[in-house]
Amino acid sequence: MDIGFSPEEQKFRDQCRDWLQTHIPAEKRPLNADEALDFDKAWQRQLFEAGWAGINWPERYGGRGLAIVQQVIWLEEYARARAPWIGANFVGINHGGPTLIVNASDAQKAFHLPKILQGEAIWCQGFSEPGAGSDLAGIRTKGRIEGDEIVINGSKIWTSFAHVADYQELVLRTEEGSQRHKGLSWVICDMKAPGITVRPIRKMSGQVEFAEVFYDDVRVPRDNVVGGLGNGWAVAMSTLSFERGTGFIADQVKQSQEVDDLIATARAEGLIADDRVAEDLAQLKAEVSAVRAMTYRNISEVEKRGQPGPEASIIRLFTAELGQRIERMGVRLMGERLLDFRYGDDDLVHDYLRGFAATIAGGSAQIQRDIIGERMLGLPRSR
Amino acid sequence: MDLTPKDEQETLRSATVDWLADNMPLDQARARPDGIWQGMEDMGWFGLTTGAIGLDHATEALLFAELGRFLAPVSAISTAVALRWSDTEGKVALSLGERILDAGDTGTALGLFDGKAGLVSYQAAAAEPSLDLSTAQIILDDAPEPVLLSAPEAVLHFRLLTAAYAVGCAEAAGAMATDYAKIREQFGKPIGSFQAIKHMCADMAVRSQVSRSQLYYAACALDGGDPDVDFHVGAAKRLADQAALENGRANIQIHGGIGMTDEALAQFPLKRAHLLQFIAPTAAAELL
Numbered sequence: 125m126d127i128g129f130s131p132e133e134q135k136f137r138d139q140c141r142d143w144l145q146t147h148i149p150a151e152k153r154p155l156n157a158d159e160a161l162d163f164d165k166a167w168q169r170q171l172f173e174a175g176w177a178g179i180n181w182p183e184r185y186g187g188r189g190l191a192i193v194q195q196v197i198w199l200e201e202y203a204r205a206r207a208p209w210i211g212a213n214f215v216g217i218n219h220g221g222p223t224l225i226v227n228a229s230d231a232q233k234a235f236h237l238p239k240i241l242q243g244e245a246i247w248c249q250g251f252s253e254p255g256a257g258s259d260l261a262g263i264r265t266k267g268r269i270e271g272d273e274i275v276i277n278g279s280k281i282w283t284s285f286a287h288v289a290d291y292q293e294l295v296l297r298t299e300e301g302s303q304r305h306k307g308l309s310w311v312i313c314d315m316k317a318p319g320i321t322v323r324p325i326r327k328m329s330g331q332v333e334f335a336e337v338f339y340d341d342v343r344v345p346r347d348n349v350v351g352g353l354g355n356g357w358a359v360a361m362s363t364l365s366f367e368r369g370t371g372f373i374a375d376q377v378k379q380s381q382e383v384d385d386l387i388a389t390a391r392a393e394g395l396i397a398d399d400r401v402a403e404d405l406a407q408l409k410a411e412v413s414a415v416r417a418m419t420y421r422n423i424s425e426v427e428k429r430g431q432p433g434p435e436a437s438i439i440r441l442f443t444a445e446l447g448q449r450i451e452r453m454g455v456r457l458m459g460e461r462l463l464d465f466r467y468g469d470d471d472l473v474h475d476y477l478r479g480f481a482a483t484i485a486g487g488s489a490q491i492q493r494d495i496i497g498e499r500m501l502g503l504p505r506s507r
Numbered sequence: 508m509d510l511t512p513k514d515e516q517e518t519l520r521s522a523t524v525d526w527l528a529d530n531m532p533l534d535q536a537r538a539r540p541d542g543i544w545q546g547m548e549d550m551g552w553f554g555l556t557t558g559a560i561g562l563d564h565a566t567e568a569l570l571f572a573e574l575g576r577f578l579a580p581v582s583a584i585s586t587a588v589a590l591r592w593s594d595t596e597g598k599v600a601l602s603l604g605e606r607i608l609d610a611g612d613t614g615t616a617l618g619l620f621d622g623k624a625g626l627v628s629y630q631a632a633a634a635e636p637s638l639d640l641s642t643a644q645i646i647l648d649d650a651p652e653p654v655l656l657s658a659p660e661a662v663l664h665f666r667l668l669t670a671a672y673a674v675g676c677a678e679a680a681g682a683m684a685t686d687y688a689k690i691r692e693q694f695g696k697p698i699g700s701f702q703a704i705k706h707m708c709a710d711m712a713v714r715s716q717v718s719r720s721q722l723y724y725a726a727c728a729l730d731g732g733d734p735d736v737d738f739h740v741g742a743a744k745r746l747a748d749q750a751a752l753e754n755g756r757a758n759i760q761i762h763g764g765i766g767m768t769d770e771a772l773a774q775f776p777l778k779r780a781h782l783l784q785f786i787a788p789t790a791a792a793e794l795l
Binding site for chain 2: 126127129133409413418423424442493494498504
């Protein structure tokens with residue numbers, strides 16, 4: 125075992141660092157999705173043109189086809205340089221795109237993947253519904269097959285970037301009367317199609333980023349089904365592991381910076397003399413360090429076996445809860461100044477309020493613990 | 508960069524587990540059979556990182572985590588550190604100041620004195636049981652005068668191996684609880700099917716994974732002369748101590764009534780965790 129990087133990897137790291145140093149946008153990324161759209165698209169375009177988008181995507185679709193280690197190095201340097209969040213491109217780059225790479229037809233890949241990488245097409249995710257949150261198999265949005273079209277009726281919710289998106293990865297019930305995981309399909313839905321209504325929802329942080337989406341006789345070509353009609357559950361699950369792979373390393377670097385900032389603040393304001401504060405800060409610093417160790421282990425596992433082990437669920441859960449502990453520490457050190465928060469004006473308070481999403485979105489902390497208990501430890505199913 | 512054990516490390520690890528399962532089962536933790544120390548010495552565990560064997564700390568940490576899982580004598584830690592950094596041959600007990608752990612069959616102990624590793628000599632005396640039923644202790648009348656070891660790495664080595672023991676201890680508690688949750692039935696079902704129990708088991712797995720990962724990183728940092736090695740080894744010890752303590756407690760809760768008894772084994776990892784937390788602990792200030 126070793127934690128060193130080869131000379132080639134080190135060279136790649138230097139290249140990442142040099143480019144980021146001179147290209148990170150000077151202005152801050154706007155908070156709300158509609159105001160941030162132009163910023164996000166321009167930044168993604170810039171990343172693509174310099175060869176930093178899709179480092180581990182296939183070359184024929186505009187990626188670089190490099191190993192996972194390079195992807196990790198890039199993400200580490202990206203976070204270290206405090207480069208902006210990829211924002212509206214998040215779903216396409218981290219979820220929709222990888223799902224297409226694994227499951228889509230050549231024609232679908234050739235059309236969509238370059239657009240995603242270049243920041244030309246914004247994607248959103250249509251999984252959750254008012255009645256299907258943690259119980260995702262309870263999806264009720266329907267797709268009726270009519271000739272070579274699918275006619276969609278129903279609604280989705282908590283859809284990030286829906287009001288600025290061009291396409292949606294939409295999971296719906298295409299088989300009348302089917303139950304649970306059966307009869308679902310994963311469909312590419314054009315968000316500009318007639319019959320779609322998007323109602324943005326403001327979060328308690330003040331940010332407008334996610335939305336509710338209504339479908340009223342929306343027609344999409346049957347060719348937009350990815351991975352075969354009725355295979356939606358398998359397609360959706362095939363790439364959940366992408367979310368549980370390398371992505372945490374950027375969180376780790378960011379969390380490490382946040383903890384160092386908190387320690388500096390606590391020193392400057394004399395709060396570190398309080399033993400409880402010192403204990404908790406030391407704890408956070410040790411835990412953040414362990415996230416890097418866990419992620420490196422996970423990546424080593426992927427290099428050896430081609431996919432992350434079930435332990436990736438542990439990293440996801442731990443990173444999410446650690447992020448919240450850091451945010452809560454930040455708020456604790458603020459004291460009463462917390463009460464002066466106005467929507468949009470304090471990053472720390474904003475992150476604290478937005479951070480509740482970390483243990484809710486994409487599989488709640490409770491569902492993650494079920495997954496760890498059942499798939500990793502072999503405990504009997506709860507449901 | 509590779510933080511998974513290589514094949515040869517895995518081979519050594521499984522040979523270690525096989526020997527420990529045969530010779531050091533947990534149900535004999537109260538009274539180890541005669542000759543166990545000689546058996547451990549024959550396995551070569553005390554000199555893994557000496558010039559004669561020349562393995563790295565990563566391999567050593569991997570094997571010491573297994574020793575910790577079977578609640579092996581804590582003097583294996585002090586013996587390995589003393590052999591590596593002072594060429595002291597034979598068994599070396601572990602000193603927490605005037606408290607000498609695993610004191611039998613030797614008159615030398617290794618401990619930390621004002622943050623530096625040192626050796627002390629003491630007169631043999633009848634050992635008394637400690638909270639950890641697998642570890643006997645004697646208490647000296649006066650604080651011993653140490654001969655300090657010159658190598659600064661000795662402290663890191665001492666802390667790393669103790670962290671490895673704690674990682675194994677945490678995993679032992681987690682495995683014991685999870686195995687029990689699969690077979691113990693209430694309301695007509697294994698209790699592990701209930702989320703209240705399942706999520707406790709999941710949290711134990713999280714703590715084990717967190718502490719084992721940091722242990723690997725710390726061992727590699729020591730092997731590679733990383734500038735942040737002090738931090739990484741300190742963090743490993745802190746996280747491992749917490750994992751061992753919290754898993755030890757959760758294990759007893761999941762066992763219910765039987766977990767509280769003297770007869771059951773559930774008490775062993777918890778009591779060992781309490782012992783380990785006093786060996787080379789990491790203070791908050793060392794990490795800030």
